[in-house]
Amino acid sequence: MSDTTPSAEMLADMYALAVRARKLDERCWILHRQGKIGFHISGMGHEAAQVAVTFAMRRGHDLLHPYYRDLAMVLGCGMPMADVLLGSFGRAGDPSSGGRQMPNHYCYKPGNVFSVSSPVGTQLPQAAGLALAEQLRGGDRVVVTCIGEGSTSEGDFHEALIWAGVRKLPMVVVVENNEYAISVPMKLQMAIERVSDRAGGYGVRGVSVDGLDLLASYQAAREAVDLARSGGGTTLLEVRVARLTPHSSDDNDSVYRPAAEKAALKLKDPLPKLRAQLIAMGALSEVAAREIEERALSEVDAAHRQAEAAPYPPEAWALGPVFAGEEA
Amino acid sequence: MADKTLIEGIREALDEEMARDERVIVIGTDIGVRGGVFLATQGLYAKYGPNRILDAPLAESSIVGVGIGAAMNGLRPVCEIQFADFIHPAYNQIANEAARMFYRTGGQYPVPMVIRAPYGGGVGGGLYHSQSIEATFAHVPGLKVVIPATPADAKGLLKTAIRDNNPTLFLEPKKGYRMIRGPIPEDQGCVPFGEARVSRPGRDLTVLAYGMMHFYALQAAESAAKEGLDVEVVDLRTLNPLDSAGVLASVRRTGKALIAYEDNKFVGYGAELAAQIAEDAFTALDAPLLRVAAPDAPAAPYSHPLQDAFLPGPRAILDGIRTLARY
Ligand SMILES: Cc1ncc(C[n+]2csc(CCOP(=O)(O)OP(=O)(O)O)c2C)c(N)n1
Ligand SMILES: [Mg+2]
Secondary structure, rough: OOOOOOOOOOOHHHHHHHHHHHHHHHHHHHHHHHOOOOOOOOOOOOHHHHHHHHHHHOOOEEEOOOOOHHHHHHOOOOOHHHHHHHHHHHOOOOOOOOOOOOOOOOOEHHHOOOOOOOOOOOOOHHHHHHHHHHHHHOOOOEEEEEOOOOHHHHHHHHHHHHHHHHHHHOEEEEEEEEEOOOEEEEEEEOOOOOOHHHHHHHHHHHEEOOOOOOOHHHHHHHHHHHHHHOOOOOOOEEEEOOOOOOOOOOOOOHOOOOOHHHHHHHHHHHHHHHHHHHHHOOOOOOHHHHEEEEEHHHHHHHHHHHHHOOOOOHHHOOOOOOOOOOOO | HHHHHHHHHHHHHHHHHHHHHOEEEEEOOOOOOOOOOOOOOOOOHHHHHOEEEEOOOOOHHHHHHHHHHHHHHOOOEEEEOOOOOOOOOHHHHHHHHHHHHHHOOOOOOOOOOOOEEOOOOOOOOHHOOOOOOHHHHHHOOOEEEOOOOHHHHHHHHHHHHHHOOOOOOEEEEOOOOHHHHEOOOOOOOOOOOOOOOEEEEOEEHHHHHHHHHHHHHHHHHHHHHOOOOOEEEEOOOOOEOHHHHHHHHHHHHHOOEEEEEEEEOOOOOOHHHHHHHHOOOOHOOOOOOEEEEEEEOOOOOOOHHHHHHHHHOOHHHHHHHHHHHHH
């Protein structure tokens, strides 16, 4: 394997992305509590894995068909914080959908980010189609698509992986395994220990990695992306992460998540661990880390101000455009 | 000009569009070496090869879902669902994804794809090789729904569908694949969507139909002519967009409308036609609207007497014409 150890500079950039995602995420929860936005679904606890996968991609070149938790990934693919918040506030400038979709249903065409849907798993066959077109047209772009472990029970997941195996598609399927699908625990979702165990059944490569460990995740993601780009086909990459929050702003997880488990979640938070690790490695100084954190916070503040002041969409946007060719 | 069959019209459209535009690919099961179970793609695999004619795994949701992805990444897929009866697992990808993608991205991601499916009964196919599914899909905003009734239209409408930047469900009356014959002009081009066709002008009443029922409507109109009734037949061609103006104009001319469709009567496509006529041409009506459609049982049964009892055909349409004529 080629040397895929990230440089100190890259590690700092990775930390910065994780922090930006976290600070923005935290702001969204506050905005929801304040009644200013109608909904939020969080990526907290998934950031290390998401940053790792994002940095393994050629960002802006490769294609991303994400799911609703992938805040760090879409930021990493160039989506400005303000654009995310315009969606949360339902404002006209929302580049995902112009205020049509619920928050966190990201779409960012300039970064090759495809539109997140609500029915879980539908992005999988579509990602296979993106990869198929890439393969047929002789392109070198890799398709990365993401899904929660619970959603791997959907038929679309299996159908897509069959295509991936049969056609050796240039794709990485990232399963962000946080062990819950809303309240349903993983053991009621599958009778196996690791989602990646399924890979053999489709004839794709399967890898599981500790998604709370950014460096390990980056190594695994980088191998998967490089393999896909070099014609080696699809990897089913399971990142074992933690859902640090309730499922969404509409969920009360105390009903189904034992108090002790919730209390222990803090220990799983990948960010403090990453911070300490990077400082210990010398990739980051305490001062540099603090600077990154402060910069992220002022970026959030500015984005928040901008989005909240932005105009709502005109009523006509409720009606269309429905068909291509009838745009105003 | 020698007559051709409806399936030949389909095949010619695919062939010519694939030759014209290398972005056009076909995805489906048994469409490769086999040439499709109805031979719609016969010869195309040999001509265009495995990178243009792709045999898919037997997984309908992904046939459509993969098509959506390919369409969003520069290709123009024509996805074949082997029988319309098996499209239901793909409903989510069609209605929730393909049809909504343009709207939900504020116009950033069009989905230029066609989903072809043979539909309809009369071939001894029983419950699961006979279904008419158009009403379910015509109800979905963002999806065009097209049903050709002649070989020339099969070719011209399919060409239009392939060049359209929207997802189009292209339903082919499979009983008519070889039964419906007619000329296809050498230079047959695109037939525009949203333009119904008066296939038989008449003064006494209008029969609105599409697909196989249009074929039967022409037969019924011939029989009615022998009884001195001058029946106008309108072929809708496209269910979405619907040529409402064309439909209403015909009904205003004749003052009577018989709506013929092979689907179950209840909440079928004909109910929409009836509603539009009642809303917009009420004062022109000299008789109540009449729908001739299938009963509200699941689908055409296999056994011949049962199938015949279930499916509306020329006899049922002629009976309806007589009823309306008496007003
Ligand atoms: C087809 C479908 N069924 C149900 C839902 C409601 N729903 C939204 S997220 C979710 C759980 C998904 O869990 P998982 O795939 O593990 O992802 P996670 O949220 O844990 O990241 C459910 C049931 C949905 N959005 N789509
Ligand atoms: Mg989960």
